[in-house]
Amino acid sequence: MSSHNRTGRLSTLTAAFVVARRDFTAILFSRSFIFFLLGPLFPFVVGALAGGVGEQVKDSIQRPMLGVAMAPADAEAMVAAQQALAERIGPSIPGLVVVRKLQPGESFDPVGAMKSNEANLAAVVTGTPQAPVLTGPIERIEDWQGRVALIAAQAAGNGPKALPAVALSSIATSKADQTRSRLLTAQVGQTVLFLLTMLLAGMVLSNLVEEKGNKIIEVLAAAIPMDAVFLGKLFAMLAVSWVGITVWATVGGAAWFTAGHSLSDYADPAVGWPAFLLLGVVYFSLGYLLLGSVFLAIGSLATTVREVQTLSMPVTMLQLLNFFFAGFAMAKAGTWIETAAMVIPFSSPFMMLAKAAQHEGLVVHGLTIAWQVLCVAVFVRLGAAMFRKRVMKSGPAVQRKRKWFGRAAA
Structure with missing residues (x-):
């Protein structure tokens, strides 16, 4: 029992x-x-x-960043240009982070970089300061196109009077969005x-x-x-x-x-x-x-x-x-x-x-x-x-x- x-x-x-x-x-x-x-x-x-x-x-969340993937000298020039312009213009210039310093002939996937967890990337700029290519969501890259052109011109040493044409490559989304x-x-x-x-x-x-x-x-x-x-x-x-x-x-x-x-x-x-x-x-x-x-x-x-x-x-x-x-x-x-x-x-x-x-x-x-x-x-x-x-x-x-x-x- x-x-x-x-x-x-x-x-x-x-x-x-x-x-x-x-x-x-x-x-x-x-x-x-x-x-x-x-x-x-x-x-x-x-x-x-x-x-x-x-x-x-939302204000405490990491600020969306602009990634740079260029040759070592070009990447450093872009970062220096962004810092110089940020001191004069203020926070309207997006923060730059070097995603990769590319060696001659090295391929790079900007879409894969934005989907990774390494940085809060909203867009990635590739190419050269003379011919930059901006990849990201269409609404983001259209908003940043002029500012990227200004940074690229500063990096190339041309000044604001000779802004390069920034090619746009849109994607559906980014890690920041x-x-x-x-x-x-x-x-x-x-x-x-x-x-x-x-x-x-x-x-x-x-x-x-x-x-x-x-x-x-x-x-x-x-x-x-x-x-x-x-x-x-x-x-x-x-x-x-x-x-x-x-x-x-x-x-x-x-x-x-x-x-x-x-x-x-x-x-x-x-x-x-x-x-x-x-x-x-x-x-x-x-x-x-x-x-x-x-x-x-x-x-x-x-x-x-x-x-x-x-x-x-x-x-x-x-x-x-x-x-x-x-x-x-x-x-x-x-x-x-x-x-x-x-x-x-x-x-x-x-x-x-x-x-x-x-x-x-x-x-x-x-x-x-x-x-x-x-x-x-x-x-x-x-x-x-x-x-x-x-x-x-x-x-x-x-x-x-x-x-x-x-x-x-x-």
Whole structure:
């Protein structure tokens, strides 16, 4: 006979499933769920205001550069000419970076250079200062044609009165334009993830406070492990949230596509749209569980709605800081700031979703997802232990005290 049958108590996972099914059914078929579905109408205003936050991030992104691939002497002359003109004209002259100093007869692929990760190249100038060839996106090279002619004339020693003709060779895109477009995709993903998490995670607070008031939580705690109660409530609220998101996405997506928009309006994420959307689902779920576990711990300590509001406000403000920190870390790729944003549990979902939009590779996502799952388990355990100790007045310390007094009485 198994220990499960002898004790009469469900296992933690089975009990968590029972609690999750009970809460999910009760909420889904309640009249208040209709008003819950109307909730996102108000945060749209917040989303519009948050759009300005991205402008500061754009200013921190590496400035698009003009690559030079010429003979050694010509490349050095072009760089010297650009520096001389920049001192007199200012930032309207694009920054130059020598991509390669070509030897006689050496071939060079400017398109391949722009698609590489070596520099944030917007265009590449080849040929000679007397006959330069500018390769890049058509709108970029048309804008830079006159300035490149001025630099080439300075490099050739002709001065501004004898500008050479700059031949244009257009391509579809460049790394600089791709970087800028993927940044927009990353920012939109981060903002949507933050708004959904903050909008929906608060449900676990009201649910737990309500059940504490009518003593249901005490009945559950007496029948099944407290860890199972917390875990079941978290996943029930997550399931309810996904029902709401599905409804909102269906209605909003239909309106968006009907208006003539499509995913092609945004640059393809580095990992591709299918993987990006799947990672969005995973990171929302983990971000919700992380924040929800903290809210559960807060709700377990609060006895009134006023206490809930007082205790949850610092957590909300800290989560807002985590969101801004993850946005700032996007502009600090390869630094300790980016690493910190990936490791800190509450900023990690925002940072990793942005990383999926900007950088290829899925291995790092597997590692961070495993780390976030571990953090969820730890926070749930801590919240349940805190509830047992401070609310239920049970736990190892209390049990030892009762046992000691029992011996003394005997």
